[in-house]
Amino acid sequence: MPKTSQAAGLHRASLDKLHDLDAALELMYYGWRGMTLEADEYLAQQGLSRPHHRILYVVARRPDIAIGALIETLGISKQALNRPLNLLIERKLVSSKRSPEQHRSKLLRLTAAGQRIEQKASDHERKVMREAFGRVGTSGAAAWMAVMEAIADSN
Amino acid sequence: MPKTSQAAGLHRASLDKLHDLDAALELMYYGWRGMTLEADEYLAQQGLSRPHHRILYVVARRPDIAIGALIETLGISKQALNRPLNLLIERKLVSSKRSPEQHRSKLLRLTAAGQRIEQKASDHERKVMREAFGRVGTSGAAAWMAVMEAIADSN
DNA sequence: TTCTCAAGTCAACATAGTTGACATGAAAGG
DNA sequence: CCTTTCATGTCAACTATGTTGACTTGAGAA
Numbered sequence: 001m002p003k004t005s006q007a008a009g010l011h012r013a014s015l016d017k018l019h020d021l022d023a024a025l026e027l028m029y030y031g032w033r034g035m036t037l038e039a040d041e042y043l044a045q046q047g048l049s050r051p052h053h054r055i056l057y058v059v060a061r062r063p064d065i066a067i068g069a070l071i072e073t074l075g076i077s078k079q080a081l082n083r084p085l086n087l088l089i090e091r092k093l094v095s096s097k098r099s100p101e102q103h104r105s106k107l108l109r110l111t112a113a114g115q116r117i118e119q120k121a122s123d124h125e126r127k128v129m130r131e132a133f134g135r136v137g138t139s140g141a142a143a144w145m146a147v148m149e150a151i152a153d154s155n
Numbered sequence: 156m157p158k159t160s161q162a163a164g165l166h167r168a169s170l171d172k173l174h175d176l177d178a179a180l181e182l183m184y185y186g187w188r189g190m191t192l193e194a195d196e197y198l199a200q201q202g203l204s205r206p207h208h209r210i211l212y213v214v215a216r217r218p219d220i221a222i223g224a225l226i227e228t229l230g231i232s233k234q235a236l237n238r239p240l241n242l243l244i245e246r247k248l249v250s251s252k253r254s255p256e257q258h259r260s261k262l263l264r265l266t267a268a269g270q271r272i273e274q275k276a277s278d279h280e281r282k283v284m285r286e287a288f289g290r291v292g293t294s295g296a297a298a299w300m301a302v303m304e305a306i307a308d309s310n
Numbered sequence: 311t312t313c314t315c316a317a318g319t320c321a322a323c324a325t326a327g328t329t330g331a332c333a334t335g336a337a338a339g340g
Numbered sequence: 341c342c343t344t345t346c347a348t349g350t351c352a353a354c355t356a357t358g359t360t361g362a363c364t365t366g367a368g369a370a
Binding site: 204205206231232234235238239253259 | 325326327328329335336337
Binding site: 146 | 170171172173174176177178179180182183185186187188189190212213215216217228277280281283284285286287288290291294295296298299300301302303304305306307308309
């Protein structure tokens with residue numbers, strides 16, 4: 001796990017702009033970091049990190065998801081999922097039941113403790129977004145989402 | 156270095172939304188990936204990856220930057236900078252001169268080859284942004300930047 | 311009973327970052 | 341001149357996150 005706080009890190013060093021879209025590239029970088037910074041600090045306090053949060057986030061929104069589907073959704077390998085997921089299960093943040101009707105796949109769910117941590121971590125991120133959207137109004141927020149959708153769907 | 160292509164990965168799995176801002180969190184994640192995907196593939200072809208690009212990007216915009224200032228700007232440790240930077244120097248993508256007037260610090264610059272690679276990698280990212288901005292017009296682009304600035308400055 | 315297939319596990323590796331400790335070499339000061 | 345300072349460089353050990361490849365296990369289905 002990363003240190004609890006990597007302190008200052010970068011505060012948007014002002015670099016010369018060689019192209020008119022350079023500011024946008026830098027904003028994407030600093031925006032991503034800005035949204036995740038507090039959540040990562042909270043997670044580090046819990047001995048968890050971003051991959052754990054990703055798992056918790058997905059399982060929260062797809063109760064009874066099977067491991068294979070989780071691997072698909074996260075886009076990582078079975079082996080890469082293994083360690084963080086096992087940690088979550090050991091800590092009883094995620095429960096894994098084999099079979100509701102004697103199935104081969106395991107079904108994952110968040111425990112109450114897992115839900116609490118998922119919610120708190122995601123709350124930090126939502127708080128950042130809520131404040132940012134608050135400064136630009138509904139139409140600005142809609143425009144932001146439209147841009148991000150265009151980017152996300154560009155591949 | 157990561158594989159040349161991690162293939163599909165995630166294509167915005169539709170997860171249930173537990174909160175009204177969940178869509179925004181997911182868009183930030185997929186947006187970041189969408190912007191960097193092609194650039195990362197290009198970099199991987201060159202045997203480079205994201206940290207190398209970050210170094211090239213900063214050095215391109217601050218010619219004659221000293222190593223200490225680069226460390227500051229990137230927010231990583233001297234030791235973490237060491238390997239990727241030395242690779243760039245070995246490959247003659249970055250040049251390092253000690254002293255214009257007998258100084259203690261080394262001054263970094265991109266070579267012509269380094270400039271070419273930095274530009275191509277950043278072009279992939281700018282292309283994604285340009286297309287996304289094109290779909291929402293000037294006011295949408297301005298709103299996107301305002302939101303991202305608010306997020307970036309939220310810490 | 312064998313085949314299939316999801317899941318689990320083990321080893322080896324690459325990458326990206328961290329601390330800590332120490333070496334080197336030039337600048338600056340007594 | 342000699343010593344201190346300071347940027348840089350380097351070594352070792354560690355953590356974490358990811359990869360492939362090869363294999364086992366255990367249950368369902370043919």
